[in-house]
Amino acid sequence: MKIRILVTGGTFDKKYDELTGRLFFKGTHVPEMLRRGRCRLDVAVETVMMVDSLEMDDAGRAAIVDRVRASPETAIVITHGTDTMVETARALADAGLSGKTIVLTGAMVPYAFGSSDGKFNLGSALSFVQVLPPGVYVAMNGQRFPWDAVRKNTVTGCFEGV
Amino acid sequence: MKIRILVTGGTFDKKYDELTGRLFFKGTHVPEMLRRGRCRLDVAVETVMMVDSLEMDDAGRAAIVDRVRASPETAIVITHGTDTMVETARALADAGLSGKTIVLTGAMVPYAFGSSDGKFNLGSALSFVQVLPPGVYVAMNGQRFPWDAVRKNTVTGCFEGV
Amino acid sequence: MKIRILVTGGTFDKKYDELTGRLFFKGTHVPEMLRRGRCRLDVAVETVMMVDSLEMDDAGRAAIVDRVRASPETAIVITHGTDTMVETARALADAGLSGKTIVLTGAMVPYAFGSSDGKFNLGSALSFVQVLPPGVYVAMNGQRFPWDAVRKNTVTGCFEGV
Amino acid sequence: MKIRILVTGGTFDKKYDELTGRLFFKGTHVPEMLRRGRCRLDVAVETVMMVDSLEMDDAGRAAIVDRVRASPETAIVITHGTDTMVETARALADAGLSGKTIVLTGAMVPYAFGSSDGKFNLGSALSFVQVLPPGVYVAMNGQRFPWDAVRKNTVTGCFEGV
Numbered sequence: 001m002k003i004r005i006l007v008t009g010g011t012f013d014k015k016y017d018e019l020t021g022r023l024f025f026k027g028t029h030v031p032e033m034l035r036r037g038r039c040r041l042d043v044a045v046e047t048v049m050m051v052d053s054l055e056m057d058d059a060g061r062a063a064i065v066d067r068v069r070a071s072p073e074t075a076i077v078i079t080h081g082t083d084t085m086v087e088t089a090r091a092l093a094d095a096g097l098s099g100k101t102i103v104l105t106g107a108m109v110p111y112a113f114g115s116s117d118g119k120f121n122l123g124s125a126l127s128f129v130q131v132l133p134p135g136v137y138v139a140m141n142g143q144r145f146p147w148d149a150v151r152k153n154t155v156t157g158c159f160e161g162v
Numbered sequence: 163m164k165i166r167i168l169v170t171g172g173t174f175d176k177k178y179d180e181l182t183g184r185l186f187f188k189g190t191h192v193p194e195m196l197r198r199g200r201c202r203l204d205v206a207v208e209t210v211m212m213v214d215s216l217e218m219d220d221a222g223r224a225a226i227v228d229r230v231r232a233s234p235e236t237a238i239v240i241t242h243g244t245d246t247m248v249e250t251a252r253a254l255a256d257a258g259l260s261g262k263t264i265v266l267t268g269a270m271v272p273y274a275f276g277s278s279d280g281k282f283n284l285g286s287a288l289s290f291v292q293v294l295p296p297g298v299y300v301a302m303n304g305q306r307f308p309w310d311a312v313r314k315n316t317v318t319g320c321f322e323g324v
Numbered sequence: 325m326k327i328r329i330l331v332t333g334g335t336f337d338k339k340y341d342e343l344t345g346r347l348f349f350k351g352t353h354v355p356e357m358l359r360r361g362r363c364r365l366d367v368a369v370e371t372v373m374m375v376d377s378l379e380m381d382d383a384g385r386a387a388i389v390d391r392v393r394a395s396p397e398t399a400i401v402i403t404h405g406t407d408t409m410v411e412t413a414r415a416l417a418d419a420g421l422s423g424k425t426i427v428l429t430g431a432m433v434p435y436a437f438g439s440s441d442g443k444f445n446l447g448s449a450l451s452f453v454q455v456l457p458p459g460v461y462v463a464m465n466g467q468r469f470p471w472d473a474v475r476k477n478t479v480t481g482c483f484e485g486v
Numbered sequence: 487m488k489i490r491i492l493v494t495g496g497t498f499d500k501k502y503d504e505l506t507g508r509l510f511f512k513g514t515h516v517p518e519m520l521r522r523g524r525c526r527l528d529v530a531v532e533t534v535m536m537v538d539s540l541e542m543d544d545a546g547r548a549a550i551v552d553r554v555r556a557s558p559e560t561a562i563v564i565t566h567g568t569d570t571m572v573e574t575a576r577a578l579a580d581a582g583l584s585g586k587t588i589v590l591t592g593a594m595v596p597y598a599f600g601s602s603d604g605k606f607n608l609g610s611a612l613s614f615v616q617v618l619p620p621g622v623y624v625a626m627n628g629q630r631f632p633w634d635a636v637r638k639n640t641v642t643g644c645f646e647g648v
Contacts, residue, residue, distance in 0.1 A: 011345060018432040019481050021335060021347070021376075037282030038270055039304035040320050052345075108200055108342040114276075114438035120199030123285030126304050131293045141202035142288050157343045158202050173507060180594040181643050183497060183538075185507070214507075270504040276600035319505050361606030362594055364627035364644050432524055438600075444523030447609030450628050455617045465526035466612050482526050 001130055002042045004073040005030055008064060008088075009050035010081030012107040012118055025050035029111045030079065033119055041126060044073065053081020053088075053106075061091040068092060074100050075129045079122075082106045082152055082159075085138055089147035093136045103129040105139045108157050163292060164204045166235040167192055170226060170250075171212035172243030174280055176272040187212035191273045192241065195281055203288060206235070215243020215250075215268075223253040230254060236262050237291045241284075244268045244314055244321075247300055251309035255298045265291040267301045270319050325454060326366045328397040329354055332388060332412075333374035334405030336431040336442055349374035353435045354403065357446055365450060368397070377405020377412075377430075385415040392416060398424050399453045403446075406430045406476055406483075409462055413471035417460045427453040429463045432481050487616060488528045490559040491516055494550060494574075495536040496567030498604055500596040511536035515597045516565065519605050527612060530559070539567020539574075539592075547577040554578060560586050561615045565608075568592045568638055568645075571624055575633035579622045589615040591625045594643050 007013065007028045014023040030045050048067050049060060068076055080088055085104050092102055105125035111118035125139040136147040140159040151162050169175065169190045176185040192207050210229050211222060230238055242250055247266050254264055267287035273280035287301040298309040302321040313324050331337065331352045338347040354369050372391050373384060392400055404412055409428050416426055429449035435442035449463040460471040464483040475486050493499065493514040500509040516531050534553050535546060554562055566574055571590050578588055591611035597604035611625040622633040626645040637648050 011342075016433060016437055018335075019478070023345070033282070034304075036277055036279060037286075037304060038279045038302075038320060039282070040322075041304040043304075109340060112438075113340055113436070115198055115436075117198060117200045119282040120195070120201070120285035123282035123304065124199075124289040127286040127289035127301070127306070128293065130306070131290065139289070141200050142196075142285065143203060144289070144292070154343070158200060160202075173504075178595060178599055180497075181640070183509070271502060274600075275502055275598070277598075316505070357606070358628075360601055360603060361610075362603045362627050362644060363606070364646075365629060439522055441522060441524045444519070444525070444605040444609035447606035447628065448523075448613040451610040451613035451625070451630070452617065454630070455614065463613070465524050466520075466529075466609065467527060468613070468616070482524060484526075 001075055002044065002073045003075045003077060003126065003129060004044045004046060004071045006064065006067050006076060006078045007045065007047040007050070008056070008078060008080045010053050010079060010106045011110055012079050012081070013050060014110040015112050023110070030122070033111060033122055037119055037123055039126065051081070053084040056081065056084050056088060061088050064088060065092060065095040065097070068097055068100065068102060069095070074134070076100060076102045077125045077129050078102065078104045080104050080106050082108060082140065086147070086150055086152060089136050089138055093147045099134050101129050101132050101134050102136045103132070103139045103144065104137070163237055164206070164235045165237045165239060165288065165291060166206045166208060166233045168226065168229055168238060168240045169207065169209040169212070170218070170222070170240060170242045172215050172241060172268045173272055174241050174243070174269040175212060177274050185272070192284070195273060195284055199281055199285055201288070213243070215246040218243065218246050218250060223250050226250060227254060227257040227259070230259055230262065230264060231257070236296070238262060238264045239287045239291050240264065240266045242266050242268050244270065244302070248309070248312055248314060251298050251300055255309045261296050263291050263294050263296050264298045265294070265301045265306065266299070325399055326368070326397045327399045327401065327450065327453060328368045328370060328395045330388065330391055330400060330402045331369065331371040331374070332380070332402060332404045334377050334403060334430045335434055336403050337374060338434040339436050347434070354446070357435060357443055361443060361447055363450065375405070377408040380405065380408050380412065385412050388412060389416060389419040389421070392421055392424065392426060393419070398458070400424060400426045401449045401453050402426065402428045404428050404430050406432060406464065410471070410474055410476060413460050413462055417471045423458050425453050425456050425458050426460045427456070427463045427468065428461070487561055488530070488559045489561045489563065489612065489615060490530045490532060490557045492550065492553055492562060492564045493531065493533040493536070494542070494564060494566045496539050496565060496592045497596055498565050498593040499536060501598050509596070516608070519597060519608055523605055523609055525612070537567070539570040542567065542570050542574060547574050550574060551578060551581045551583070554583055554586065554588060555581070560620070562586060562588045563611045563615050564588065564590045566590050566592050568594060568626070572633070572636055572638060575622050575624055579633045585620050587615050587618050587620050588622045589618070589625045589630065590623070
């Protein structure tokens with residue numbers, strides 16, 4: 001089974017800029033994370049954009065939908081900021097991308113900072129995408145949720161079913 | 163869904179003893195890994211033993227089978243050394259533990275050492291165990307294999323289907 | 325020889341707040357860093373404040389001077405943000421704290437983020453403070469500089485003699 | 487001031503071989519540690535050998551003495567296994583290398599494993615070597631000891647003055 005990972009940024013891929021003290025994006029860490037996980041799946045990694053999901057807008061979501069539609073793979077993982085992950089999931093569901101299993105995931109702590117949930121979530125999402133039937137899902141906190149039955153609890157920072 | 167993680171040791175949980183320069187076992191790191199992964203699943207962690215899988219024998223495997231049989235949960239992840247993980251999977255399949263989804267996983271690099279595949283594999287195994295039908299599986303390298311169609315390639319250190 | 329470490333914050337001790345995505349201060353990491361370094365010196369760790377050095381002002385500097393004056397130890401390391409470390413060094417030199425060896429240090433990357441210069445700089449500062457004659461110094465980038473002959477190069481983020 | 491770091495191995499530079507589960511040497515991590523420490527000293531790094539210090543013998547010590555004698559620098563740090571660091575220090579003192587400040591250091595936990603004392607010790611040794619008068623010293627646990635007044639306490643794993 002071939003899998004495509006579409007990278008859109010989010011806390012997942014943030015880095016610390018020591019000169020300014022701010023967080024920023026450079027290249028994605030996903031290939032390194034796959035190496036560290038000794039992942040032997042047939043995976044294509046494609047960077048669509050690198051944005052904080054608070055900056056994600058309709059145009060950004062449309063671009064993600066386009067890339068999913070254009071993917072030859074039917075199993076797709078999307079790394080995304082957690083703040084608006086559910087909104088992007090909804091946009092994907094509305095786009096009617098039938099026959100594809102799409103799993104969105106992210107991280108609460110940048111992979112680059114150590115103590116990150118990044119590798120755990122990536123392993124989780126890559127596993128769910130191989131087994132779940134076509135549809136759009138969010139995979140966070142070890143769980144998967146259908147796109148229309150999940151929200152991010154902004155107090156705890158965790159995702160929960162609704 | 164309640165999940166039980168049975169810990170048996172393996173490279174997954176090894177630590178470095180700075181006084182002797184050797185690797186040894188102390189307590190399991192699984193609870194810490196679940197915290198780092200911000201895992202919100204209902205998980206019970208039970209340490210059955212802490213051994214290198216080269217030291218795993220029939221008595222050890224019988225003990226693991228007993229603990230699986232005694233678990234109220236039907237979704238069970240077992241952390242295990244990679245060298246004899248397939249043998250233990252076979253023992254579990256032979257034990258006729260019907261109605262349970264059992265996923266074995268481990269790590270090539272101790273979680274304690276950084277650059278480990280531990281969190282990736284744990285996230286992967288916990289996800290597979292939630293969606294696979296009853297049976298015995300090995301989850302390594304991002305993939306899952308039925309117990310009777312997998313082996314560890316000792317040259318590459320990776321698991322492959324046979 | 326007894327040494328006192330006065331903690332004032334800076335990037336050295338920043339943490340990542342996963343709920344807001346911002347950096348903040350909680351307790352100092354210095355005791356943990358001393359344990360990781362297996363430091364066997366007789367060290368007292370005292371938190372004076374926890375601020376980014378861009379927020380350091382005359383009142384803050386006066387407080388640091390007071391704590392240096394009040395220290396029974398004659399060997400003092402001060403952890404401090406790098407942006408205004410030289411200004412604080414000047415304030416200490418102007419305070420006429422004779423008989424004390426005072427070494428300021430910090431970090432360009434938070435200790436909590438991995439890949440940090442924190443432990444390297446702490447080991448460096450603790451070594452310089454044991455052997456340098458009384459006076460005020462900055463210890464960064466493996467070097468020590470007299471307080472009146474150093475500046476931070478804001479382009480490279482490194483300290484250099486002037 | 488130019489400094490030369492002579493690398494001889496020891497726990498400092500050990501790596502974990504995931505295929506065999508053993509520790510081994512590959513290239514030294516010292517250049518990476520200097521980069522992480524943002525070290526701006528003028529440092530030459532030379533690998534003399536990569537051995538566990540339990541395997542250090544007279545021939546090995548003679549080789550180290552030769553490299554110190556051949557160094558144009560008068561400030562030399564030697565990374566070395568902790569078990570026989572004091573013996574090598576003695577061999578250097580006996581060699582009559584006048585006019586050189588020689589500081590030996592090492593680590594109790596491999597740098598590659600995280601939670602290492604490596605960077606702390608390297609920062610410490612590089613600082614001591616810039617300030618101490620000619621002679622042979624051991625720098626561990628934040629302290630420096632003259633070569634003839636130190637031993638490793640094998641119970642605690644720490645160095646102490648005698």
